[in-house]
Amino acid sequence: MPPFRPGQIELRIDRRTLWIGQAAYPLHNIARVFPVVLTPRYAEAFGRFGRRLAITVSVAFVVAAIGNLSIEMTQRSSTRSDNASSFTRTVVTFGVIALVVHVVNLLQVVLQKPQQAVAIETNGTSVALITAPDAQRRLALTQHIAAAIDDPAAGLTVHVDTLSINPAHYYFGDTVNVHGTGNVGRITL
Structure with missing residues (x-):
């Protein structure tokens, strides 16, 4: 042997x-x-990425819009734009982090090659x-x-x-x- x-x-x-x-x-x-x-599940990986991308962008847009509306309604005009832009940057940062995670998950499947095995x-x-x-x-x-x-x-x-x-x-x-x-x-x- x-x-x-x-x-x-x-x-x-x-x-x-x-x-x-x-x-x-x-x-x-x-x-x-x-x-x-x-065989790697390429189609499912792209479909899952598309759904996650749409959900992440939609949620980020809704959270930013509601947050900015809330800031507009509750704060004085002198601090309003600073707080709104700070809140928007925070939401965009979390959205980008989520998108990076989704891209990594996609690449984990897309970079795989078919494997020959005995089951x-x-x-x-x-x-x-x-x-x-x-x-x-x-x-x-x-x-x-x-x-x-x-x-x-x-x-x-x-x-x-x-x-x-x-x-x-x-x-x-x-x-x-x-x-x-x-x-x-x-x-x-």
Whole structure:
């Protein structure tokens, strides 16, 4: 077995358990193993940014207008314009800070690239993602894990790369909901 590279963990099949690093998955509980391309949610990120931009600008405009109107009605004319411009600068400053945060959130998704992975789904809601540098190795990992489910005694020990992603920023395969009121059937990406 080649030595570990930085960012790798050990994937091991020992008796009837799949070990990915320190996480254990009973082989009889694995429902599906498949290669997948995790695609960033670019459209949703731009839509979310547009909504946040509109809300931030609208709120800043309304707060500035109400604040300036209040200042006009309650203060003498000598201090009125200084207080109004100071209040407007404060509102604009907070608006700009909010917009910077929204731009950072947008860039966190837009700067991501698609990720190639092998997904290991269990009968519950748990999913493990592993990857390898090339498509052949990812396919081989898929086949080895599937074969180990049929014959756990064969065993397997390999080093795999880990993924560090925010699942909210990526599409993870098809959307399937065939139960309840939100029934969409299967939506293939």
